[in-house]
Amino acid sequence: MPLPDQPRIKITWWMRLRSRLRYLHSPLRLRGSIRRLRHDHNNPYYALMMLFIGHLQVPSRNWTYNFPPPALLAPKDIAGNEVLFDHHHPFIFNLRYIPIWTIRDTPLHAIYRLYEIYMTREFVLLRxxxxxxxxxxxxxxxxxxxxxxxxxxxxxxxxxxSIVEELVRAFNFRLQHGQRRNGRNVRRSIANPWPEYEPEVTPTWTAHVRPIESDDLRELPPDMVQDGKLVLADGGCENFNRRNFDAPTRYLYTT
Known part of the structure; x- marks a missing residue:
């Protein structure tokens, strides 16, 4: 006995609109941002709105949408103090994947975070x-x-x-081995073992920064100072030793 014909489902304009909205996306990745913010906030929509409009600067000729510079942490305060770092940068692990936050972040802010991580000695966070x-x-x-x-x-x-100088070396190391910052990596081969790349360049201001002097270390914990030198760990980095401090750099070179 043949089966009766099934009635055809009428696809309405509302169903089409909902389908389009479901798969609508933008470079801001708002849905993914909301999902990440739910891990840390009771009201993720309000948290996302504050990322858009929070800390806006007064309009002027030099107006920028970037976040304002963070409060500076003295070496004696952040030394070995991971709790202070977490308090100073709450939710940082999820914020790095939220586009509106990264749009307003700056490389100088990131360099200050690297400095703070070095001082806490939680070196794995460098990566x-x-x-x-x-x-x-x-x-x-x-x-x-x-x-x-x-x-x-x-x-x-x-x-x-020194961190900026070492980052230039680390990024050029990655580029030399075929990695690209846009994710379009170049496969190395026998015919092309060293792909061409546009190298990162060190900013000129770093050349004029003087080394750390022993008198500058008087307020730091004794276990961080050896023979008038700031020693966070044994690293043997030329850039760091030239400015009278030592710390590991291997986490900057991970690929």
Whole structure:
């Protein structure tokens, strides 16, 4: 016995609209941002709105949509203090994947976060911040475009300059081995073992930053100072040793 014909479902305009809205997406990835914000906020929609409009600057000739510079943490305060870092940068692990936050973030802010991570000695966090910087595209995130912070603290200023110099070496190491910041990596071959690339360039201001002096380390914990030198860990980095401090750099070179 043949089966009766099934009635055809009428696809209404409302069903078509809902289908289009369901798969609608933008470079801001709002749905994914809401999902991530739900992990840390009771009202993720309000949190997302504040990422859009929070900390807006007064309109002026030099107006920018970037977040304002963060409060500076003194070396003696952040030394070995991971709790202070977490308090200073709450929800940082999810914010790195929220486009509206990354649009307003700057490479100089990221360099300050790297400095703070070094001072906490939680070196494994360096990889997350370095990978985040590597993924950001555009002239704004070129290492050469990082402005001179003119930091008043000699320890912090020396570390910032050396971190920028070492990041240039680390990024060029990745580029030399075929990685690309836009994700379109170049496969190395026998015929092309070293693909051509446009190297990152060190900003000129780092060359004028003086090394750390022993008197600058008087307020730091004794276990961080050895023979008048800031020693966060044994790293043997030339850039760091030249400014009288030592720390590991291997997490900057992970690929």
């Amino acid at each position: 997350l911040e370095c990978e985040y910087m590597w993924r950001q595209l555009g002239p704004k995130w070129s290492l050469y475009s990082i402005p001179d912070p003119c930091d008043p603290d000699p320890v912090r200023y020396a570390m910032l300059a």
